[in-house]
Amino acid sequence: MFSKLISLFKPGRSIDVSNVQNSQVAIIDQLILTSSFEVASSLLMEKITKKEISKMDQKKFIENASVSPAHISRSFYVWVDDLETNINNFYDEKTTDIPLRNEIIEKNKILVLGSPGLGKTTELEKLAVEIWHDDSDFIPIYRNLKNFTAQDSIESFIALNWARLHKIVFIFDGIDEISDIHDFVSKLETFITALDNYDLKHKFVVSCRTNVYEDSIKQITDFNILILRDLDLHESIELLTTSCKRRFDKSQVDDTTAILLKNPFQVQIIANYINKTGQIPTNSSEMWEQYIDKRLMKDERFKFLRRKLNSSLIKNYSKITSLVNELMKRNTFSDDDIYEMVGRNSTDFDAFKKNPLMEKSIGSNFWSFEHRNVQEYFAASKLSEKNLESIIAFIEVENTGRTHPSLFNTITFLINLLPKDSKKHSGLVDWFRAKEPETLFKADNERISIDIREQVFKEYFEKNCREKTL
Numbered sequence: 425m426f427s428k429l430i431s432l433f434k435p436g437r438s439i440d441v442s443n444v445q446n447s448q449v450a451i452i453d454q455l456i457l458t459s460s461f462e463v464a465s466s467l468l469m470e471k472i473t474k475k476e477i478s479k480m481d482q483k484k485f486i487e488n489a490s491v492s493p494a495h496i497s498r499s500f501y502v503w504v505d506d507l508e509t510n511i512n513n514f515y516d517e518k519t520t521d522i523p524l525r526n527e528i529i530e531k532n533k534i535l536v537l538g539s540p541g542l543g544k545t546t547e548l549e550k551l552a553v554e555i556w557h558d559d560s561d562f563i564p565i566y567r568n569l570k571n572f573t574a575q576d577s578i579e580s581f582i583a584l585n586w587a588r589l590h591k592i593v594f595i596f597d598g599i600d601e602i603s604d605i606h607d608f609v610s611k612l613e614t615f616i617t618a619l620d621n622y623d624l625k626h627k628f629v630v631s632c633r634t635n636v637y638e639d640s641i642k643q644i645t646d647f648n649i650l651i652l653r654d655l656d657l658h659e660s661i662e663l664l665t666t667s668c669k670r671r672f673d674k675s676q677v678d679d680t681t682a683i684l685l686k687n688p689f690q691v692q693i694i695a696n697y698i699n700k701t702g703q704i705p706t707n708s709s710e711m712w713e714q715y716i717d718k719r720l721m722k723d724e725r726f727k728f729l730r731r732k733l734n735s736s737l738i739k740n741y742s743k744i745t746s747l748v749n750e751l752m753k754r755n756t757f758s759d760d761d762i763y764e765m766v767g768r769n770s771t772d773f774d775a776f777k778k779n780p781l782m783e784k785s786i787g788s789n790f791w792s793f794e795h796r797n798v799q800e801y802f803a804a805s806k807l808s809e810k811n812l813e814s815i816i817a818f819i820e821v822e823n824t825g826r827t828h829p830s831l832f833n834t835i836t837f838l839i840n841l842l843p844k845d846s847k848k849h850s851g852l853v854d855w856f857r858a859k860e861p862e863t864l865f866k867a868d869n870e871r872i873s874i875d876i877r878e879q880v881f882k883e884y885f886e887k888n889c890r891e892k893t894l
Contacts, residue, residue: 471590474563484584486556486566486595489549494666496659498547500524503537503649524551524650528593528627531648533616536631538652539794540719540780541689544631547652548597551629561591562627570601572608578615592626600636603732609641616645638784660685667695676704681711683795689722690715709840712801716781723780737772738779739802741765746793746802753830755799756790796833804837812851825859835863857883 477485499521524547527534538544545568552566565582572581579586586592602608612630619626632641634651655663661672664685677685681704684690693715697705705711720735745757745765766772777791781798784791793799807815819827819835827835842849856864857880864880 469588472588473590474561477563482556486549486552486564487568489552489566491550491553492546494663495546495550496655496663497523498543498655498659499653500527500536500650501653503651521653522650524629525554527648527650528629531627532625533628533647534630535637535644535647535649536629536652537634537637537649538631539634539687539783540723541687542652542654543688544633544652545597546688548595548629548631551593552595555593562593563589563591564593564595565589566595566597568601569596569598569608572602574604574607578611594626594628596628596630599630599632599641605636605640609644613645633780634783654686655688655691657682657685660691663688663691664695664698667692668698681705683797684711684715689719693718709801709804709837712797713805713841716798716801719780733778733780734775737775738781741772741776742779742781742793742802743806746799747806747834749799750803750834751828751830755796756792758790762791800833800837801841803831803834804841807834807838808841808848812848815848815852816855820859827860827863832863839864853880856880 500523502522524534524536528551536544536548549566552564555562555564565584565586567581582594596612599605599608612628616628628647630647657674657677660682661674661677665672681694684694694705694711697711697714716739720733720738724733724735741762745762748765749755749757762776763773766776781793782791783794793802807818810818815838819831821828839849839852842852853864853876861880861883864876
């Protein structure tokens with residue numbers, strides 16, 4: 425039996441272990457394991473239970489995991505490999521909402537998916553803290569994966585003599601942040617298989633962005649998939665109220681702001697704007713520009729420490745992709761589309777697919793931006809780089825004085841995006857006044873300023889009334 429246990433781990437390693445003063449749990453002092461003997465021996469020893477672990481050792485088990493006083497309870501739904509069921513799950517919140525804490529009691533392996541900024545880390549930290557403090561026998565070991573490297577093993581990264589512990593819940597946060605995702609998944613599956621072979625039944629919770637799952641780890645074995653829901657409007661307003669320390673209600677939130685409020689990261693951006701200006705933002709272009717810049721900056725500085733996020737490249741290709749999509753009246757694109765767009769450059773292809781603003785639908789080979797407004801913003805941003813004559817030549821159906829219908833949203837975004845005192849802005853507005861004034865007053869309220877809208881509507885009304893009375 426002893427020889428079999430030793431075979432669980434790679435030969436030729438040694439471990440330096442020492443006892444922690446406040447508990448019986450042996451801590452691995454060296455990051456990299458170099459022998460299997462100590463771990464194999466620990467597997468044969470009597471297990472240490474949760475009650476025997478000192479609460480003073482919390483950081484060694486769950487790092488700096490914490491729960492904010494402003495935390496809002498979130499819900500999940502189960503992903504199954506059936507399109508109709510998943511559509512029903514997406515909309516039928518009352519019957520499919522599942523607390524993560526309940527699911528881990530029933531299941532041994534859970535993969536938590538969600539878009540960037542949706543709160544996956546918050547939920548996994550909350551799970552770790554809850555298990556640490558509850559009366560169950562489960563022992564949480566939480567690890568953020570952003571510093572996991574190809575030189576690490578699962579055992580060394582855990583950095584605890586886990587083999588002495590009874591009923592562990594391993595919580596690994598952020599597979600998408602690892603430079604070599606396939607390396608980690610292979611090591612994790614080897615680790616789990618070894619435990620299963622010797623009837624060591626621990627539990628695993630792993631988080632990942634939805635698009636990375638679909639592209640890189642879809643084949644991970646026997647994990648039950650839970651998808652974190654967007655915030656609903658009630659939850660968003662509650663979080664916004666807490667962040668701004670002032671009361672809001674639904675009547676104060678227009679449709680554009682409501683779209684941004686579905687994501688906690690975006691809620692915080694709006695809260696910062698309100699705290700700085702004292703007003704709810706009304707300029708959708710300004711909000712999306714701020715959101716995109718902060719999303720890329722956050723991922724570049726904190727999330728992709730090892731995978732290296734190329735923000736300039738991502739912005740450039742996002743603009744091109746978005747403008748093509750708007751012209752084609754579509755909001756999805758394939759790997760083949762991306763490959764052609766980057767000029768069949770494999771390096772750029774891989775770099776662009778790290779884009780945190782894109783997601784790949786589960787069960788599909790198609791990508792999309794996380795919201796249509798992101799695509800419209802990027803398309804408008806690409807157009808804004810052109811001079812006035814080039815913009816008009818691009819948006820106009822040749823020599824007709826009319827614009828491409830598919831570019832309506834991009835055009836209204838563009839007018840909002842251009843500096844109001846610029847010749848480009850005034851020239852574009854003047855062109856629409858003369859050629860297609862209805863575009864200016866049919867646009868969403870936040871896209872065109874009130875003064876322009878009123879003036880154009882007055883001109884349009886007077887002109888049509890005159891023509892009808894002549």
